[in-house]
Amino acid sequence: MKVAIVGASGAVGQEFMKVLDEQNFPVDELVLFGSERSAGRIFTFRGKDYVVQLLRHNDDFKDIDIAFVSAGANTAKEFAPTITKHGCIMIDNSSQFRLDDDVPLVVPEVNPEDALNAPRGIIANPNCTTILMVVALKPLERLSHIKNIQVATYQAASGAGLEAMDELALQHAEIAFNHDEITVRHFQHQLAYNVIPHIDVFQPNGYTREEEKMYNETRKIMHSDVRVSATCVRVPVMRSHSEAIWIETERPISPDEARRAFMSAPGLVVYDNPYTNKYPMPLFVNHKDPVYVGRIREDLSSDNGLTFWIVGDQIKKGAALNAVQIGQYLLQHGLNR
Ligand code: 2RA
Secondary structure (H helix, E strand, O other), rough: OEEEEOOOOOOOHHHHHHHHHHHHOOOEEEEEOOOOOOOOEEEEEEEEEEEEEEOOOOOOOOOEEEEOOOOOOOOOOHHHHHHHOOEEEEEEOOOOOOOOOOEOOOOOOOHHHHHOOOOOOEOOOHHHHHHHHHHHHHHHHOOOOOEEEEEEEOHHHHHHHHHHHHHHHHEEEHHOOOOOOOOOOOOOOOOOOOOEOOOOEEHHHHHHHHHHHHHHHHHHHHEEEEEOEEEEEOOOOOOEEEEEEEEOOOOOHHHHHHHHHHHHHEEEEOOOOOOOOOOOOOOOOOOOOOEEEEEEEOOOOOOOHHHHHEEEEOOOHHHHHHHHHHHHHHHOHHHHH
């Protein structure tokens, strides 16, 4: 396979290389693309150095089978025709195409078969918070249709990029050394020792675009009329997102029934014994593949309610691993150019 990574120098671009190697993805040739800012940089993959090439409108993608793209919505929109015009499959991590009717939005543990119907050669990778949540929802939906979801997210700095992670570390250092001036560049406010209930742009209905993604993307991925109310919060954590989830189903699902369903579901690890302090925490989930689930219990506010807590690595399963798993599914089902 000839594989491209577009946005190679970013947090997700770097994770694509790591995951492709970890997953032993069949990469016979690798081509890295980036913006003016990163063109010329060199990265090593499986012991070989690769130079980031400037992304341009030409025939560079002519012989490429799959392009893993994480370069933002504007770049995805501008370069999708160039990337796909010779038959290259574009797996895009941006929000640009996620809700397009002719672009599948895929989480392999939930709706892999949707990836086989990509008339534009584009497959969209969902938002990280959505990916992590639907991996846990899928086994429960099989038990009883989920009618309503409420979710509060605790999102890591990594969701705002490498620079945001560096800034968080700097803020902690500045506070530790009693600096009066705290560096605030990527966040609306200081993140260290704080939480910010604002990710992406506020909409007229008072939800942010990040919160609306969880509503719209969950419905598309699960082919469901489920209603989702999200509150998405940035927290001073480096790279794993946490989510407190409440669901209401058509019939009651007991915590034990849910636990058994979680334990047999792909992509999930149950880590749940609060009495021995066993529950997922972001610091211990970093760089891990699965979504971890704990705090499983009845929702006391609803007759058919269940509530639980999940944690997943935002850069890995929340982005790069999910995209690579889509690529693996395509290969298993005869990706043809
Ligand atoms: C965030 N989900 O966490 C968004 C984009 N990665 O900022």
